[in-house]
Amino acid sequence: MSRSTFSALVIxxxxxxxxxxxxYWSTATGSVSKLFLPEPAAVWLAFSRLVVTGxxxxxxRVTLTTIAQAYAIALIVGIAAGYxxxxxxxxxxxxxxxxxxxxxxxITLFFPMFILFFGIGTGSKVAYGAxxxxxxxxxxxxxxxxxxxxxxxxxxxxxxxxxxxxxRHVLVPSALPVLLNGMRIGFxxxxxxxxxxxxLSSIAGVGRNIAQAAELMDSARMYAWIAFVVLTAxxxxxxxxxxxxxASVRGGGAW
Amino acid sequence: xxxxxxxxxxxxxxxxxxxxxxxxVSQCYGQAGSxxxxxxxxxxxxxxxxxxxxxxxxxxxxxxxxxxxxVGGLVAPSAGDVTVDGxxxxxxxxxxQVAFVFQESTLFPWYTILENFRIALKFQDIARSEWDSRAxxxxxxxxxxxxxxxxxxxxxxxxxxxxxxxxxxxxxxDILLMDEPFAALDEQTRMVLGEDLxxxxxxxxxxxxxxxxxxxxAVFLSDRIAVMTARPGRIKTxxxxxxxxxxSPDFMLEPRFSDLxxxxxxxxxxxxxxxxxxxxxxxxxxxxxx
Numbered sequence: 172m173s174r175s176t177f178s179a180l181v182i183x184x185x186x187x188x189x190x191x192x193x194x195y196w197s198t199a200t201g202s203v204s205k206l207f208l209p210e211p212a213a214v215w216l217a218f219s220r221l222v223v224t225g226x227x228x229x230x231x232r233v234t235l236t237t238i239a240q241a242y243a244i245a246l247i248v249g250i251a252a253g254y255x256x257x258x259x260x261x262x263x264x265x266x267x268x269x270x271x272x273x274x275x276x277x278i279t280l281f282f283p284m285f286i287l288f289f290g291i292g293t294g295s296k297v298a299y300g301a302x303x304x305x306x307x308x309x310x311x312x313x314x315x316x317x318x319x320x321x322x323x324x325x326x327x328x329x330x331x332x333x334x335x336x337x338x339r340h341v342l343v344p345s346a347l348p349v350l351l352n353g354m355r356i357g358f359x360x361x362x363x364x365x366x367x368x369x370x371l372s373s374i375a376g377v378g379r380n381i382a383q384a385a386e387l388m389d390s391a392r393m394y395a396w397i398a399f400v401v402l403t404a405x406x407x408x409x410x411x412x413x414x415x416x417x418a419s420v421r422g423g424g425a426w
Numbered sequence: 427x428x429x430x431x432x433x434x435x436x437x438x439x440x441x442x443x444x445x446x447x448x449x450x451v452s453q454c455y456g457q458a459g460s461x462x463x464x465x466x467x468x469x470x471x472x473x474x475x476x477x478x479x480x481x482x483x484x485x486x487x488x489x490x491x492x493x494x495x496x497v498g499g500l501v502a503p504s505a506g507d508v509t510v511d512g513x514x515x516x517x518x519x520x521x522x523q524v525a526f527v528f529q530e531s532t533l534f535p536w537y538t539i540l541e542n543f544r545i546a547l548k549f550q551d552i553a554r555s556e557w558d559s560r561a562x563x564x565x566x567x568x569x570x571x572x573x574x575x576x577x578x579x580x581x582x583x584x585x586x587x588x589x590x591x592x593x594x595x596x597x598x599x600d601i602l603l604m605d606e607p608f609a610a611l612d613e614q615t616r617m618v619l620g621e622d623l624x625x626x627x628x629x630x631x632x633x634x635x636x637x638x639x640x641x642x643x644a645v646f647l648s649d650r651i652a653v654m655t656a657r658p659g660r661i662k663t664x665x666x667x668x669x670x671x672x673x674s675p676d677f678m679l680e681p682r683f684s685d686l687x688x689x690x691x692x693x694x695x696x697x698x699x700x701x702x703x704x705x706x707x708x709x710x711x712x713x714x715x716x
Contacts, residue, residue, distance in 0.1 A: 329519050331550055336548070340534070341534065
């Protein structure tokens with residue numbers, strides 16, 4: 172470990188320790204209402220009670236399935252649309268600003284419409300998460316496939332590469348780093364949208380349970396759920412970061 | 427051989443077999459007759475025999491790279507015909523007959539050197555069992571066998587160009603088209619690579635068309651040098667270099683070498699002035715091009 176990465180780690184750990192200490196201190200001295208911020212021990216107790224219930228795991232299963240479905244749709248539609256648009260300079264000029272423009276509109280404003288069209292069940296959350304995640308994935312796919320170096324394409328053509336060979340060995344590996352970046356952004360937008368959607372209006376899932384705990388003013392329980400979401404997000408971030416590093420080192424694959 | 431193939435020239439007037447025949451090729455960009463139209467090549471004809479090393483030499487923007495791309499089928503000519511091994515080429519590459527080396531490295535950075543060779547051989551439909559032996563033999567021939575597992579970005583520019591050369595030789599085509607392959611290298615590396623190329627090619631007997639704007643490179647490597655005019659590109663004259671391959675660096679010290687070099691410079695001087703003037707003033711018909 173180099174000196175700079177070591178000091179970065181020390182600062183990161185120190186920051187977390189200060190945050191935890193502030194939490195502990197502010198609740199221990201009673202300077203913050205327990206209703207707004209329960210003490211760490213109470214949250215830990217609520218968390219350990221929560222994870223042994225069947226209700227916890229069924230909520231987690233509902234949320235994860237919803238995220239997986241929404242993300243799968245966003246990936247397939249986003250990459251396919253991005254690839255097709257990238258094939259023509261004219262289509263890029265017409266559609267790319269359009270997609271980028273739509274992405275700046277908060278789709279949250281249309282959430283009631285999603286409920287109206289897809290119901291209060293998981294369907295509306297799948298559609299909402301997929302719609303939001305579509306944009307960064309499609310935009311990055313356009314950039315990734317449109318910016319393949321022309322001299323690589325020319326070389327492949329001169330070597331007699333088939334269309335599939337060019338796609339498989341030139342376009343995809345060249346596009347991969349930018350494509351993966353879009354996929355990562357898309358995933359976290361999808362994750363946030365599904366949980367947000369569940370919190371706003373739903374009948375099941377992690378977000379619904381957070382909203383319910385808040386309505387019942389059971390703040391220890393609410394923070395326990397939130398802590399679970401934070402831990403999940405951190406784990407997924409590390410996992411995806413690792414995958415991305417591996418892919419950028421080696422863009423190839425099986426022959 | 428069917429009748430269609432026979433209708434194209436396969437031998438020159440003296441009866442020697444032809445590798446490449448360029449007949450009245452013109453290339454015009456933009457609407458013909460309009461103010462923006464640029465005539466890159468104007469009625470170029472050239473026959474290249476089997477095993478010959480021909481340089482296309484000319485000022486920047488004279489269309490020499492365009493001519494090479496037309497011969498290789500990467501660009502379709504506006505007018506005229508090109509035949510390679512008696513087969514007509516019109517904007518469709520012939521990967522079995524023709525391999526390219528470009529000015530910039532075209533090694534795919536996402537594959538190792540060995541994988542780059544495999545992919546080139548795969549694109550050429552060469553049996554998988556031959557991939558590694560051919561790749562390693564070609565790398566060995568350019569002294570790069572120790573770098574098979576490296577990625578292109580781990581090599582210097584000169585080493586990369588060496589590997590590009592080896593890859594194009596290893597696919598086993600009879601014809602090699604080289605578009606300023608050493609232009610991005612420093613002069614010393616360029617001289618060493620030129621010598622190596624001369625030795626390598628003497629063994630393979632390939633037909634080479636080599637685009638350059640270096641006078642010394644042209645004299646050192648070529649059997650014949652086609653000197654081109656400033657835009658619109660025409661072949662001004664052909665200069666022959668009678669010296670057997672492989673050529674030793676001592677050739678560069680002979681008076682004959684500097685005589686040829688001076689002759690080429692005399693032929694090119696006005697063309698270069700014209701090309702530079704055209705770049706300064708696009709109204710006179712020139713435009714900056716690489």
